[in-house]
Amino acid sequence: MGHFAKVVDGTVTQVIVAEPEFFDTFVDSSPGEWIQTSYNTRGNVHYTSNTNEPSGQPALRANYAGVGFIYDRINDVFYASRPRSRTGVVFNSWTCDAGTNWLWAPPTPMPTEEGKFYDWNESTQTWDEVAGI
Numbered sequence: 001m002g003h004f005a006k007v008v009d010g011t012v013t014q015v016i017v018a019e020p021e022f023f024d025t026f027v028d029s030s031p032g033e034w035i036q037t038s039y040n041t042r043g044n045v046h047y048t049s050n051t052n053e054p055s056g057q058p059a060l061r062a063n064y065a066g067v068g069f070i071y072d073r074i075n076d077v078f079y080a081s082r083p084r085s086r087t088g089v090v091f092n093s094w095t096c097d098a099g100t101n102w103l104w105a106p107p108t109p110m111p112t113e114e115g116k117f118y119d120w121n122e123s124t125q126t127w128d129e130v131a132g133i
Contacts, residue, residue, distance in 0.1 A: 003039050005065035005078065008032035012069040012078065037065040037078060043101040044077075062102040077102050089122050 004023070006014040008031055015037065018026075023034060038060035040047045046057040062077035063069070069078045079102040083091045094104045110118050110127050118127040 004034045007071045
């Protein structure tokens, strides 16, 4: 079985599991196209199923496609849309590492103090500690 993403105007609208042969007879009259994606690919690395161990196999289209992801036809990759806060604030300060891992990164790394949790504050461009999670 494989995973296939329905892409409409560069955005993933649906992801299904199917055999590639399914598309030999499947009739889809709605706009868009189906493009294969790999459940085991993230950050432009292919991992062994159900592990965090790189498989050594080539990554397929940089990341597993999720609904709302962007499909870049020129680079033939899927990547997430620009990150947002839980309240919907867009993180315009974050950059996508296009050409390398196709993942979004903040301007400064998140603190890693054990037992503490943080949210990105776009207005101050700092990490705010979150209490009580």
